[in-house]
Amino acid sequence: MEIKVPYKVKRNVLLNPGPSTTTDTVKFAQIVPDICPREAEFGGLMKSLREDLVKIVHGDTEKYTSVLFCGSGTVNIDVCLNSLLPEGKRILVVNNGAYSTRAVEICEYYGLPHIDLQFPVDERPDLAKVEQVLKENPDIALVHTTHNETGTGILNPIREIGALAHKYGAVFTVDTTSTYAMRPIDIERDNIDFCMASAQKGLMAFTGLSFIVGNRGIIEKSAGYPKRSYYCNLFLQYDFFERTGEMHFTPPVQTIYATIQAIKEYWAEGEEAKWARHTRVFNAIHEGLDALGFKDVIKRGEQAGLVVSAIYPDDPNWSFEKVHDYCYERGFTIYPGKISTTNTFRLCALGAIDEQDIRDFFAVFREALDKYGVSVPVRYDS
Ligand SMILES: *Cc1c(COP(=O)(O)O)cnc(C)c1O
Numbered sequence: 001m002e003i004k005v006p007y008k009v010k011r012n013v014l015l016n017p018g019p020s021t022t023t024d025t026v027k028f029a030q031i032v033p034d035i036c037p038r039e040a041e042f043g044g045l046m047k048s049l050r051e052d053l054v055k056i057v058h059g060d061t062e063k064y065t066s067v068l069f070c071g072s073g074t075v076n077i078d079v080c081l082n083s084l085l086p087e088g089k090r091i092l093v094v095n096n097g098a099y100s101t102r103a104v105e106i107c108e109y110y111g112l113p114h115i116d117l118q119f120p121v122d123e124r125p126d127l128a129k130v131e132q133v134l135k136e137n138p139d140i141a142l143v144h145t146t147h148n149e150t151g152t153g154i155l156n157p158i159r160e161i162g163a164l165a166h167k168y169g170a171v172f173t174v175d176t177t178s179t180y181a182m183r184p185i186d187i188e189r190d191n192i193d194f195c196m197a198s199a200q201k202g203l204m205a206f207t208g209l210s211f212i213v214g215n216r217g218i219i220e221k222s223a224g225y226p227k228r229s230y231y232c233n234l235f236l237q238y239d240f241f242e243r244t245g246e247m248h249f250t251p252p253v254q255t256i257y258a259t260i261q262a263i264k265e266y267w268a269e270g271e272e273a274k275w276a277r278h279t280r281v282f283n284a285i286h287e288g289l290d291a292l293g294f295k296d297v298i299k300r301g302e303q304a305g306l307v308v309s310a311i312y313p314d315d316p317n318w319s320f321e322k323v324h325d326y327c328y329e330r331g332f333t334i335y336p337g338k339i340s341t342t343n344t345f346r347l348c349a350l351g352a353i354d355e356q357d358i359r360d361f362f363a364v365f366r367e368a369l370d371k372y373g374v375s376v377p378v379r380y381d382s
Contacts, residue, residue: 003029013357016335017150019200020351029261030254043245052263057187066213067238070252073177076196076210080173082110083234086225089141094125097149098338134168143170150178151338153307154298162191204352205262208252281349284358293377312343313378326368332361
């Protein structure tokens with residue numbers, strides 16, 4: 001179906017880590033005749049949507065499936081951890097940032113036995129330590145980590161962590177919310193059993209639809225694991241889909257229409273071209289920050305290519321809030337950091353934007369620094 005755009009919607013450039021800037025065709029894809037999602041017509045849409053979500057990570061649709069949930073991205077972490085742990089076993093969270101800490105908190109809330117293996121937020125996990133913990137704790141049945149720690153922008157070595165998990169007989173779940181449909185992923189080669197994302201990030205659609213892509217055999221095996229949540233159980237949702245083609249409870253109908261359009265646009269742009277565009281945007285962000293003298297937190301070679309965490313300058317005139325408001329009024333959204341020990345702000349390369357948007361942003365950002373008397377190049381005391 002061709003989407004008509006009856007008028008141009010005011011375009012905002014979102015440099016926050018999701019939701020992202022969307023195209024008008026994706027926005028207007030939500031305007032559809034009312035439909036009950038229990039109709040066969042809607043079920044047909046969901047079937048191809050579920051297959052596309054597997055194909056985006058190059059999964060074989062016999063071996064891998066996708067399971068949809070109504071909610072923001074955190075619902076996926078909740079579902080994976082509470083559903084995939086057998087009785088009497090433990091979870092290992094390889095934790096070097098805010099999103100893996102969220103996974104640890106989920107374990108705590110459900111009372112799931114777990115090991116919180118912490119590493120500094122500005123360093124990649126030490127694989128030798130991960131292996132040692134796996135070796136010493138044969139009751140670990142599930143290893144979880146985050147691909148791109150969106151709090152800092154560090155890229156974690158998931159293929160290597162996945163290989164270790166498998167060597168010690170554990171299932172590997174990865175929070176790929178801030179890489180899926182941006183940085184290319186190959187589910188099988190990357191040793192992933194389950195990855196996850198939501199429609200409002202890499203796919204450039206809207207909040208309300210989240211999905212887990214993973215191994216059918218493991219989901220089927222989890223049928224006999226303890227049921228710890230009624231709404232957020234992976235097997236129950238999967239099983240209902242397989243039997244009826246529908247979500248167990250009411251799906252986010254309009255968001256699904258928008259996501260289907262967004263996937264159409266994803267295939268049209270192409271995996272490689274899209275990643276090249278995100279990379280252009282990311283490089284333009286670095287160029288702009290470098291020109292103003294900003295420092296970032298994560299070593300360049302370890303960044304995932306999507307999120308830059310810049311350190312607040314040591315200038316009494318610097319105010320994130322004021323600069324934010326100045327940019328926001330002009331259509332650009334910047335975002336606070338998520339590191340407890342350092343004051344940072346983030347600029348992200350998600351969404352339907354390109355390098356010219358970043359140049360336009362930096363012109364406005366520079367005006368804001370001048371207006372509030374922040375010296376350029378920015379100052380750092382140490
Ligand atoms: C955005 C994001 C999530 C989901 O956060 P919500 O606030 O629930 O949308 C989870 N993990 C990562 C790595 C993310 O970037």
